[in-house]
Amino acid sequence: MGTRGALLAPAEVAGGGAELRQEHLDLRDSVRALLSSRHSEEVLRQREGRAEEFDRDLWQAFGGELGAAGLTIPEEYGGHGFGWVEQSITLQEAGRSLYSGPLLSTVGLAIPALLAAENEQVKQELLPKIAEGALLATAALPALGHEFTIAATVSGAEATVSGTLSGVLDACHADALLLVASDDHGGSLYLVEPGPTVTIRGLRGLDLARSVAKVEFQQAPARRISNGRAAEIVNKVRDRALLALAAEQLGCADRAVEMSAEYAKTRVQFDRPIGSFQAIKHMCANMAVGLESMRAIVEHAAWLADNRPEHLPAAATAAKMFCSETAGSITADTIHVHGGIGFTWEHSAHLYFRRARASEVMFGEPDRYRTELADRLAM
Structure with a gap:
C-alpha cells in the first residue's frame, strides 16, 4: 500500500458520509486477517501487568508493511496521503481485536500533534520513520478543562521540562514523547526523548490490552517544536x-x-x-x-x-x-x-x-x- 493509487478516495454522499468502496473493504479484510492470526485472546491475557512488553514485529507488519501508521501522513513526509475514512477502518479493526499495539497513540495523538505544530524540520525528520513503523511516538495532552502540568525552562536554543503526567498511552515503548508545557510563549509543544531524566512507570489498568504509564520529567532535555500555540x-x-x-x-x-x-x-x-x-x-x-x-x-x-x-x-x-x-x-x-x-x-x-x-x-x-x-x- 505504498502509493496513493492503492485506494480510491471515499465517495461523497448525501448527508455528509462516506461510501465504502471495494478498496476500503479490501483494506478492512487485510487488517482483520492479520490481527486475527497474530493477536489472539491468549496474547491479551498474557499482557496483564506487563505494559512494558510489546510485539514490535506485529506493529511492523501492521503499521509499516500494511501501512496503517502512515495513512494520514502526507506523501511528502513519507506517508500514503489518505484520510480519516481509511484510517477509521484500521482503528475499527483494532477495536474488534482489542489490539494492544500503539495504533491509537500513533495516529490519534503523535501524528496530529506533529502536523499541527507546523515545524517543517521536525516533520521531515520524524514522520517518514513513523510511517515505516521504525519510530514509535506518542503525545500527552491535558484533559478537557485541565491546565498544563508540565513547565518548560528555555535558555536560548536549549530547553528542559519538569513535571508529571499520568495515563500516557504507550509511553513504555515510545522513542519520542510529545507534550505541551507552559513557557515564555504561554505554552508550546515539546519533543522529549526517553533518557536518564525521564522516569516511566507502567500502570495496571482495567483494560488488559492497553499500555499506559506515569511519566516524570526531571529537567529533561526537550526540543521546542512550536512557538506558542499550545491551546x-x-x-x-x-x-x-x-x-x-x-x-x-x-x-x-x-x-x-x-x-x-x-x-x-x-x-x-x-x-x-x-x-x-x-x-x-x-x-x-x-x-x-x-x-x-x-x-x-x-x-x-x-x-x-x-x-x-x-x-x-x-x-x-x-x-x-x-x-x-x-x-x-x-x-x-x-x-x-x-x-x-x-x-x-x-x-x-x-x-x-x-x-x-x-x-x-x-x-x-x-x-x-x-x-x-x-x-x-x-x-
Whole structure:
C-alpha cells in the first residue's frame, strides 16, 4: 500500500458520509486477517501487568508493511496521503481485536500533534520513520478543562521540562514523547526523548490490552517544536484523538454484538435457542440499534475530518460522548446475553467490557464533552 493509487478516495454522499468502496473493504479484510492470526485472546491475557512488553514485529507488519501508521501522513513526509475514512477502518479493526499495539497513540495523538505544530524540520525528520513503523511516538495532552502540568525552562536554543503526567498511552515503548508545557510563549509543544531524566512507570489498568504509564520529567532535555500555540494544537489533536477513539469503540462494540448474536442463535435452553426469547430479542435489537448509531456518527465524523474539517470539533465531541456510553452499554449487555459464562475469566466478553469502560474515560469523561457540545451548539 505504498502509493496513493492503492485506494480510491471515499465517495461523497448525501448527508455528509462516506461510501465504502471495494478498496476500503479490501483494506478492512487485510487488517482483520492479520490481527486475527497474530493477536489472539491468549496474547491479551498474557499482557496483564506487563505494559512494558510489546510485539514490535506485529506493529511492523501492521503499521509499516500494511501501512496503517502512515495513512494520514502526507506523501511528502513519507506517508500514503489518505484520510480519516481509511484510517477509521484500521482503528475499527483494532477495536474488534482489542489490539494492544500503539495504533491509537500513533495516529490519534503523535501524528496530529506533529502536523499541527507546523515545524517543517521536525516533520521531515520524524514522520517518514513513523510511517515505516521504525519510530514509535506518542503525545500527552491535558484533559478537557485541565491546565498544563508540565513547565518548560528555555535558555536560548536549549530547553528542559519538569513535571508529571499520568495515563500516557504507550509511553513504555515510545522513542519520542510529545507534550505541551507552559513557557515564555504561554505554552508550546515539546519533543522529549526517553533518557536518564525521564522516569516511566507502567500502570495496571482495567483494560488488559492497553499500555499506559506515569511519566516524570526531571529537567529533561526537550526540543521546542512550536512557538506558542499550545491551546490551538491541543484542540486540533484532541478532535482527531476523539475520532480515533470513537472508531476503536465502534469496532469493539461491533464484535460484542456479533458474539452476542452468535451465542443467542446457538445456545439452547428449554429446547429452544435463547434468541427466541423475547427478553434476549429485545436486548439484541437494542444493541444493534446502538451499534448502527455509533457507525453513523463515526463515519460522518471521519468524512468531516477529510472534507469539512471546520465542522469536526462538534462531530468529534458528539462521537466521544455517544460512542463511549453506547459501547459501555453494548458490552455490558453482551455479558448479560452470555449469562453465567459471560462473567468467567475464560470467556472473552469481559475483555470487551474492560476495553469499553476504560475507553469511556480516556481523554475525559463523557459528561465533560456533553457540556462542551452544548456550549458549541449554544444550547
